[in-house]
Amino acid sequence: MIEFLKRLLGTPQGALGLFIVLLIVAVVVFGPVIATHDPEQMSILSRYKAPSASFWLGTDQYGRDIFSRLMIGARATVVMAVLATIAGTLIGALIGTTSAFLGGRADEFIMRTVDAVMSIPSLLFALLVVNLLGSSTVNALVAVAIAFAPGMARITRSVALSVRKQDYVNAAIARGESSAFIIRREMLPNVIAPIIVEMTIRVAFAVMLFATLSFLGLGAQPPAAEWGLMVSEARQYMHLSAYILIWPSVAIAITAIGFNLLGDGLRDALNPRT
Amino acid sequence: MTNTIETPVLAIRDYSLDYETANGTFHALKNIDLSIGRGEILGLVGESGSGKTSLAWSIMRYLSKNARETSGDILLSGESLLKKSNAEIEAMRGRRISMVFQDPSTSLNPTLSLGHQLSEVLMRHRKLTKQQAWREGEAMLARVGLKTPAEMMKRMPHEASGGEKQRVVIASAFACSPECIIFDEPTTALDVITSRQILDLFVELQEETGVASLYISHDLALVSRTAGRVAVIKHGDIVEQGPVASIFHAPCETYTRELIAAVPDPTRRLSSPSVETGAEPLVRVENVSVHYGRKPFLASLTGRSFTRFKGNNAVSLTVNPGEILGVVGESGSGKSTLAKAMTGLNPFEGKIWFDGREIRGLKDMTTAYRKDVQIIFQHPDASLNPRHKISEILSRPLKLYGDGSNLRQQVGDMLEKVRLPRTHADRYPHQLSGGEKQRVAIARAFASKPRLVICDEITSALDVSVQASVVELLLELQKANNTAYLFITHDLNLIRQIAHRIAVMYRGDLVEIAPAEEIESADRADYTRRLIAAVPLPAGASPIASATIASEGA
Numbered sequence: 001m002i003e004f005l006k007r008l009l010g011t012p013q014g015a016l017g018l019f020i021v022l023l024i025v026a027v028v029v030f031g032p033v034i035a036t037h038d039p040e041q042m043s044i045l046s047r048y049k050a051p052s053a054s055f056w057l058g059t060d061q062y063g064r065d066i067f068s069r070l071m072i073g074a075r076a077t078v079v080m081a082v083l084a085t086i087a088g089t090l091i092g093a094l095i096g097t098t099s100a101f102l103g104g105r106a107d108e109f110i111m112r113t114v115d116a117v118m119s120i121p122s123l124l125f126a127l128l129v130v131n132l133l134g135s136s137t138v139n140a141l142v143a144v145a146i147a148f149a150p151g152m153a154r155i156t157r158s159v160a161l162s163v164r165k166q167d168y169v170n171a172a173i174a175r176g177e178s179s180a181f182i183i184r185r186e187m188l189p190n191v192i193a194p195i196i197v198e199m200t201i202r203v204a205f206a207v208m209l210f211a212t213l214s215f216l217g218l219g220a221q222p223p224a225a226e227w228g229l230m231v232s233e234a235r236q237y238m239h240l241s242a243y244i245l246i247w248p249s250v251a252i253a254i255t256a257i258g259f260n261l262l263g264d265g266l267r268d269a270l271n272p273r274t
Numbered sequence: 275m276t277n278t279i280e281t282p283v284l285a286i287r288d289y290s291l292d293y294e295t296a297n298g299t300f301h302a303l304k305n306i307d308l309s310i311g312r313g314e315i316l317g318l319v320g321e322s323g324s325g326k327t328s329l330a331w332s333i334m335r336y337l338s339k340n341a342r343e344t345s346g347d348i349l350l351s352g353e354s355l356l357k358k359s360n361a362e363i364e365a366m367r368g369r370r371i372s373m374v375f376q377d378p379s380t381s382l383n384p385t386l387s388l389g390h391q392l393s394e395v396l397m398r399h400r401k402l403t404k405q406q407a408w409r410e411g412e413a414m415l416a417r418v419g420l421k422t423p424a425e426m427m428k429r430m431p432h433e434a435s436g437g438e439k440q441r442v443v444i445a446s447a448f449a450c451s452p453e454c455i456i457f458d459e460p461t462t463a464l465d466v467i468t469s470r471q472i473l474d475l476f477v478e479l480q481e482e483t484g485v486a487s488l489y490i491s492h493d494l495a496l497v498s499r500t501a502g503r504v505a506v507i508k509h510g511d512i513v514e515q516g517p518v519a520s521i522f523h524a525p526c527e528t529y530t531r532e533l534i535a536a537v538p539d540p541t542r543r544l545s546s547p548s549v550e551t552g553a554e555p556l557v558r559v560e561n562v563s564v565h566y567g568r569k570p571f572l573a574s575l576t577g578r579s580f581t582r583f584k585g586n587n588a589v590s591l592t593v594n595p596g597e598i599l600g601v602v603g604e605s606g607s608g609k610s611t612l613a614k615a616m617t618g619l620n621p622f623e624g625k626i627w628f629d630g631r632e633i634r635g636l637k638d639m640t641t642a643y644r645k646d647v648q649i650i651f652q653h654p655d656a657s658l659n660p661r662h663k664i665s666e667i668l669s670r671p672l673k674l675y676g677d678g679s680n681l682r683q684q685v686g687d688m689l690e691k692v693r694l695p696r697t698h699a700d701r702y703p704h705q706l707s708g709g710e711k712q713r714v715a716i717a718r719a720f721a722s723k724p725r726l727v728i729c730d731e732i733t734s735a736l737d738v739s740v741q742a743s744v745v746e747l748l749l750e751l752q753k754a755n756n757t758a759y760l761f762i763t764h765d766l767n768l769i770r771q772i773a774h775r776i777a778v779m780y781r782g783d784l785v786e787i788a789p790a791e792e793i794e795s796a797d798r799a800d801y802t803r804r805l806i807a808a809v810p811l812p813a814g815a816s817p818i819a820s821a822t823i824a825s826e827g828a
Binding site for chain 1: 296614617618619639641644648649651652653656657658659660661662670671674718
């Protein structure tokens with residue numbers, strides 16, 4: 001474990017990514033403590049304020065403190081993105097491994113279905129799901145998870161297929177091991193690393209997808225402090241104060257970059273041969 | 275032999291090369307001194323990781339970013355290559371100095387025709403027009419012994435065989451009559467018969483053009499056939515260099531002596547002369563055929579005909595208890611397919627009789643059968659799960675075939691049996707060397723006390739000296755347990771040392787089975803005789819070297 005951390009910190013993208021992600025985790029956990037104001041407290045007198053000593057990042061169209069809203073909103077944004085990615089990965093990994101293991105006709109059928117689903121852009125697919133289920137935070141999560149599953153299924157299948165051809169799997173079959181043992185002990189530990197890497201990178205996409213859904217009014221509903229929603233609401237008041245738009249956008253960008261970098265770092269660190 | 279008056283074509287003076295790695299500086303080459311005169315072939319011999327290829331790349335001036343040249347100079351006809359600019363080096367590569375790589379299937383661009391790749395060299399360096407270059411290219415292909423040069427020019431790399439491709443690569447290396455050519459294991463990726471032909475071609479062209487050649491190889495037998503002088507490299511150090519005869523017959527350094535002793539010598543038998551053949555053989559393989567490929571779903575709908583690929587074609591053979599049966603053949607001859615059929619990794623048609631029991635398919639391969647028949651694979655890197663500790667790898671067969679108690683003690687005993695320290699149980703495969711990993715794979719196969727072990731090319735991924743010790747271990751285990759081996763290999767010299775009988779395979783068919791002593795006899799099948807004739811005999815086969823080996827063995 002310590003050796004692994006060393007390898008992760010050895011690469012610049014791994015170190016920076018880990019730093020940013022840890023920062024985000026800290027905000028998620030301690031956000032309400034760090035927040036200087038009540039995120040929903042409006043004040044007519046202090047609208048559209050530029051950053052100052054009392055409002056660190058300025059105020060929005062209702063005079064709410066942007067910094068506090070970002071701190072509180074981290075929970076809604078990041079936690080949702082991570083949950084949706086994990087759900088999507090689990091569904092995808094299950095489909096992919098099953099498909100690779102079954103092989104033959106079943107594999108062909110499953111993968112062609114996945115291809116068909118993948119041909120729909122993920123945002124469009126998420127919109128479709130949300131429209132069918134109604135717009136709410138939980139439905140947005142389900143939508144993102146389902147939109148991610150086909151991609152993960154593809155990746156898992158290709159990794160599982162190459163692992164299945166390895167001689168250690170052949171050796172296990174020749175030894176007379178049970179299928180369950182081969183999948184669980186021989187194949188899975190060798191499949192999991194690329195999946196974790198892919199998952200980390202996808203968290204960044206999920207954050208952006210959630211932001212987009214909220215921006216379109218299909219995810220979180222006002223007055224929630226979700227980052228995408230904040231951007232969406234700020235759009236109309238952009239000419240009065242650019243900060244309302246800039247800060248949540250920056251927060252989304254940093255989160256996306258952080259998870260992406262961590263994913264790159266993990267890819268290098270988890271590969272024992274480099 | 276000595277041309278001290280003339281300036282050598284290639285001279286390397288006190289050259290050192292370091293690589294900066296995450297774990298500190300790695301000294302790849304240390305104070306190398308070499309020189310090659312006109313018309314001379316210098317053989318560079320060493321094991322993997324000894325710095326052979328690093329040296330080739332330094333001469334070609336193609337080094338990775340983390341390489342540091344700490345001392346010395348490389349001179350081509352007296353001019354220092356280290357001081358040349360990038361543009362000068364580019365103009366020099368291919369024209370004055372060129373290189374032939376190990377694997378022609380990766381050194382040729384798969385998307386360009388062979389003629390295009392050959393004429394490009396001529397157009398760039400000899401400033402010929404496209405038509406001139408194409409004509410010249412054809413002439414060159416005729417010179418390297420290709421029968422239909424005009425047609426060959428138009429072919430794509432995948433439409434030519436490995437030997438034909440390597441001939442094209444050699445033609446393009448000789449294309450601009452360079453002063454020096456570097457051959458980096460040019461025959462290693464080829465089959466025995468093809469590599470012999472390529473080698474003959476190389477010697478012929480070399481004599482004709484008088485080019486200075488650096489011939490890099492791990493195969494001592496091969497180098498002794500071609501080179502005039504030999505340099506032996508170990509961990510980036512040239513330990514010894516001199517004329518072939520003196521290096522091979524009177525080596526000064528112990529390392530050279532060990533290297534020569536490790537080369538398999540068919541005249542020196544390592545296993546017991548014969549086994550008593552009982553009434554009943556241990557295994558009888560009867561008309562076993564294996565087909566690859568499944569009829570595509572769409573093909574069956576459209577009614578298109580579909581022919582399956584034949585891996586094995588009605589192969590029949592027997593293995594007696596305690597016997598070593600060698601199986602030889604070129605790549606793609608169906609050796610491994612047979613091994614896979616016998617271990618239930620491939621579905622097969624036909625019958626296998628094991629110890630009187632009939633095996634018709636996968637369903638008949640019970641735990642008892644699997645316990646008695648074990649397989650060891652070629653690459654230990656692939657056959658040992660990288661995420662499992664050695665202790666877990668070795669304890670699986672114990673748990674599967676019965677005695678799962680006191681695992682730690684048993685795993686330790688298994689490691690000691692293959693001469694590895696008990697503490698290796700706590701390591702992961704990547705923390706072990708190639709030879710150590712293969713020993714772990716051997717220990718795993720012997721855990722169930724099998725009666726037949728199938729060895730699928732198990733020594734071909736290893737260095738000569740490691741190979742020798744692994745073979746020794748196998749023979750020891752065979753004597754101790756009276757295990758029968760089905761020993762699959764393409765190394766004829768090795769198999770003639772250890773096998774009792776040798777089965778020759780060609781394109782899925784079993785050509786013949788002959789006792790190892792009689793494999794050279796004139797009564798053998800035509801293919802067998804060609805195979806035997808193509809194998810380069812080791813230099814150590816001469817009486818002086820044999821005497822050295824005998825004293826080492828004592």
